[in-house]
Amino acid sequence: MKKLGWLTALLALMLLVSACGGNTNKSANGSANDGTSTNAGKTDSEAVSEEPYEVVYAFPFWGSIPKDLQLVQDEINKISKEKINVTVKLLPIDGSTMDNQINLMTVSNEKLDMFLMFNYTTQVANGKLYPIGNIMEQNGKGIIDALGQEYYNSTQIKGVSYGVPSIRDMAQDYGYEIRKDLVDKHNIDLSQVQTFEDFEKIFSVIKEKEPNMAAINPSSYGKIDPLDNSLGVLLNNGQTDLKVVNWFATDEYAQILKTMRKWYQAGYVLKDAAQNKESNITLIKADKIAGATSHMKPGFEAQESRATGKEMVAVRVSPPAAKTSTVTNVMLGVSANAEKPEKVVQFLNLMYTDKDIVNLFDWGIEGQHYVKVQDQENVIKYPDGIDINNVGYTGASWMHGNQLLSYVFEGEDPEIYKKLAEFNQTALRSKALGFSFDAEPVKAEIAASTAVLNQYTKPLEVGVLDVDKVLPEFLKKLEDAGINKIIEEKQKQLDIWAKENNVNP
Amino acid sequence: MIVERITEWNDTVSAELRQAVGYKTVKKKAGMKKFKRYFPLFLLMIPGLLYLIVNNYMPMFGIFIAFKNINYSKGLLGSEWIGLQNFEYLFKTSDAFIITRNTILYNLVFIVLGTIISIAIALLLNDIRNKVLNRFYQSIIVLPHLISFVIVGYLVYALLSVDSGLLNKTILPMFGIAEISWYTEAKYWPYILTIVHMWKTVGLSCIIYLASIISIDPEYYEAAKLDGASRWQQIRKITLPLITPVITILTLLAIGRIFYADFGLFYQVPMNSGAVADTTNVIDTYVFRALMTSGDIGMSSAAGIYQSVVGFVLIVFSNYIVRKANKENALF
Numbered sequence: 001m002k003k004l005g006w007l008t009a010l011l012a013l014m015l016l017v018s019a020c021g022g023n024t025n026k027s028a029n030g031s032a033n034d035g036t037s038t039n040a041g042k043t044d045s046e047a048v049s050e051e052p053y054e055v056v057y058a059f060p061f062w063g064s065i066p067k068d069l070q071l072v073q074d075e076i077n078k079i080s081k082e083k084i085n086v087t088v089k090l091l092p093i094d095g096s097t098m099d100n101q102i103n104l105m106t107v108s109n110e111k112l113d114m115f116l117m118f119n120y121t122t123q124v125a126n127g128k129l130y131p132i133g134n135i136m137e138q139n140g141k142g143i144i145d146a147l148g149q150e151y152y153n154s155t156q157i158k159g160v161s162y163g164v165p166s167i168r169d170m171a172q173d174y175g176y177e178i179r180k181d182l183v184d185k186h187n188i189d190l191s192q193v194q195t196f197e198d199f200e201k202i203f204s205v206i207k208e209k210e211p212n213m214a215a216i217n218p219s220s221y222g223k224i225d226p227l228d229n230s231l232g233v234l235l236n237n238g239q240t241d242l243k244v245v246n247w248f249a250t251d252e253y254a255q256i257l258k259t260m261r262k263w264y265q266a267g268y269v270l271k272d273a274a275q276n277k278e279s280n281i282t283l284i285k286a287d288k289i290a291g292a293t294s295h296m297k298p299g300f301e302a303q304e305s306r307a308t309g310k311e312m313v314a315v316r317v318s319p320p321a322a323k324t325s326t327v328t329n330v331m332l333g334v335s336a337n338a339e340k341p342e343k344v345v346q347f348l349n350l351m352y353t354d355k356d357i358v359n360l361f362d363w364g365i366e367g368q369h370y371v372k373v374q375d376q377e378n379v380i381k382y383p384d385g386i387d388i389n390n391v392g393y394t395g396a397s398w399m400h401g402n403q404l405l406s407y408v409f410e411g412e413d414p415e416i417y418k419k420l421a422e423f424n425q426t427a428l429r430s431k432a433l434g435f436s437f438d439a440e441p442v443k444a445e446i447a448a449s450t451a452v453l454n455q456y457t458k459p460l461e462v463g464v465l466d467v468d469k470v471l472p473e474f475l476k477k478l479e480d481a482g483i484n485k486i487i488e489e490k491q492k493q494l495d496i497w498a499k500e501n502n503v504n505p
Numbered sequence: 506m507i508v509e510r511i512t513e514w515n516d517t518v519s520a521e522l523r524q525a526v527g528y529k530t531v532k533k534k535a536g537m538k539k540f541k542r543y544f545p546l547f548l549l550m551i552p553g554l555l556y557l558i559v560n561n562y563m564p565m566f567g568i569f570i571a572f573k574n575i576n577y578s579k580g581l582l583g584s585e586w587i588g589l590q591n592f593e594y595l596f597k598t599s600d601a602f603i604i605t606r607n608t609i610l611y612n613l614v615f616i617v618l619g620t621i622i623s624i625a626i627a628l629l630l631n632d633i634r635n636k637v638l639n640r641f642y643q644s645i646i647v648l649p650h651l652i653s654f655v656i657v658g659y660l661v662y663a664l665l666s667v668d669s670g671l672l673n674k675t676i677l678p679m680f681g682i683a684e685i686s687w688y689t690e691a692k693y694w695p696y697i698l699t700i701v702h703m704w705k706t707v708g709l710s711c712i713i714y715l716a717s718i719i720s721i722d723p724e725y726y727e728a729a730k731l732d733g734a735s736r737w738q739q740i741r742k743i744t745l746p747l748i749t750p751v752i753t754i755l756t757l758l759a760i761g762r763i764f765y766a767d768f769g770l771f772y773q774v775p776m777n778s779g780a781v782a783d784t785t786n787v788i789d790t791y792v793f794r795a796l797m798t799s800g801d802i803g804m805s806s807a808a809g810i811y812q813s814v815v816g817f818v819l820i821v822f823s824n825y826i827v828r829k830a831n832k833e834n835a836l837f
Contacts, residue, residue: 454777
């Protein structure tokens with residue numbers, strides 16, 4: 001709370017400061033505008049001599065800012081200036097303070113044109129985004145083509161799109177990853193695992209043969225479409241109908257909890273799993289666990305093998321399914337304060353269509369940060385003398401636009417992005433794909449229910465609590481917090497949405 | 506050293522200030538004269554006052570955020586007013602009672618125990634004549650105050666972890682007691698949290714008491730010794746009465762914050778374990794859990810205001826009681 005109190009204080013201060021600073025800014029901008037507008041009047045026909053528009057692009061980073069960021073930015077600008085007369089200013093923000101920073105920048109009218117977010121609907125509700133849907137056809141056609149109409153439509157809120165997802169895995173499946181050496185050593189047959197309950201066949205072997213290691217660090221499981229916040233969901237990944245139900249009160253959920261409880265008591269589960277803050281990668285590296293359950297995508301095994309330094313294999317128990325939440329969980333949007341949203345969307349368009357720009361974002365400068373592997377179009381490696389520890393630039397390809405245009409690093413499956421594209425195309429679609437819940441009418445109930453979820457779900461889903469005793473208590477508290485009102489509201493909105501979009505229940 | 510100097514300086518300055526502030530009661534002419542005389546002292550007050558205004562009063566301007574539905578595109582001032590809607594969620598939960606009870610009871614325990622332990626340690630420190638040792642103990646005892654709660658959380662975890670904790674793996678087996686799953690058993694946490702809180706905060710408050718004990722005129726003790734008073738009698742009849750004003754002020758200030766809980770203590774130390782929420786859930790953790798995903802600043806400000814208002818009422822009320830008992834000890 002201290003933190004929250006401070007935030008308010010800070011905000012108020014910022015407001016005052018910006019009241020003083022804002023004026024000078026505006027007048028400066030104003031005069032600059034006056035200057036350019038007369039210029040523009042003269043040279044309207046030859047747009048090239050117009051000052052290039054600078055797009056400030058904020059995105060989160062974890063760890064340290066790459067030292068060659070400026071160089072990469074310059075290279076990107078060379079291309080974008082020539083193509084659309086736009087330059088970009090990259091603004092990496094520490095992932096943990098990203099939200100606050102964006103809030104402060106918006107409130108204080110600091111220049112910000114585009115940012116990456118993980119909470120799309122909240123940002124839309126808070127009015128931080130410009131409705132780019134209205135200008136997409138003219139300026140961002142390439143984005144729509146790259147995404148496919150269906151995924152693009154799923155970003156619409158009340159008929160207008162406020163952002164676009166980066167192209168990565170738009171759907172998720174669920175499974176268990178495990179160290180390959182253990183599978184080989186103990187002759188574990190992964191193909192015998194078909195359902196969630198079948199995992200036990202693996203776990204019991206690990207428990208018996210590797211007593212010093214937990215078989216699993218669990219993660220939340222459930223074949224549902226969470227409809228934004230898990231408070232009111234569609235069962236069966238949204239394949240059956242459009243009936244919003246309380247997931248936590250279903251038999252299916254109770255059954256999963258009981259299974260987890262059984263596994264916890266049998267000693268399969270990492271004992272401190274409820275308190276654990278280490279990543280699966282760290283735990284696997286430290287020989288604490290043999291494997292972990294999680295959401296997956298094509299190439300997941302390769303990615304995990306690289307991160308853990310141990311070869312990993314995976315077995316999946318639920319098919320890939322696309323829901324609004326899996327599409328909109330990483331979004332790029334144009335700030336409501338952006339001066340020329342069209343220009344920003346044009347730049348965004350490049351991030352989805354221009355292979356050179358995508359690879360500058362993802363891998364840096366050719367020859368300096370990577371070189372192409374001989375005779376292969378899309379495969380790259382580090383130049384001599386450079387490795388992951390001293391390379392001057394690293395980027396997150398799942399974040400900056402269209403990952404499908406990205407090069408593949410040597411050692412990974414060269415076909416990976418083809419597979420990913422196919423994965424996205426063939427994934428099951430929830431019937432409610434494209435529905436976004438407007439939380440505004442039940443804000444208080446959601447806050448109260450979220451607090452209950454944050455308190456109960458983790459220990460229950462890990463198995464440290466007695467399900468028969470705690471689950472009823474959990475459900476009672478959810479009801480007191482108003483989950484039924486949320487479900488009712490959600491159903492109402494979903495019905496309206498279904499009618500408007502001709503979705504059959 | 507520093508402590509002594511500060512108290513000395515405090516004494517002289519406050520005496521002067523008391524005179525200076527008292528100028529109102531004297532005739533106006535004399536008032537002007539005094540004002541001139543103490544002008545430098547008023548000047549000295551300016552930086553502190555400015556700090557207070559910038560840091561404590563200007564932000565109050567932001568109170569209105571709690572009554573608005575913040576929409577960033579409309580700006581803070583342009584967002585629509587929604588009355589008390591932002592406060593609703595605070596009372597929506599059936600845990601409202603548990604949360605309020607926890608917040609207040611923990612703080613009461615902390616105030617009472619904290620005062621007793623701090624004074625006891627201050628008295629002990631005061632009797633250590635060896636300068637080097639005295640400094641050493643003081644530093645050691647303040648040290649925990651400087652450790653971040655995230656780290657404290659892990660220190661506690663190192664003790665209590667089921668997998669590898671010192672208690673479960675080493676100490677309990679020595680007494681033949683079975684492993685205890687600390688992070689799922691709510692009943693242990695009132696004790697754990699109290700111990701951690703004391704360990705972390707007693708150091709600093711005992712320094713404040715120590716400062717006021719040191720500033721007591723040694724002549725009192727000499728006279729008492731001549732009369733044959735024992736150590737215990739000296740403490741009871743001289744030390745405690747003379748530091749009562751400090752105790753009252755510190756307690757009153759603490760009461761003003763009785764509705765605030767130390768977020769670090771209640772969130773980091775139990776490692777955000779939902780299973781023990783019955784005894785660790787306080788207002789601040791509830792607000793955090795409720796709003797961490799939506800990050801609604803209107804609702805979080807509402808919680809802040811609610812806490813401030815309750816704190817304000819409590820402090821006025823307890824000050825009123827103190828005034829009744831002894832006017833001199835009251836804050837205002």
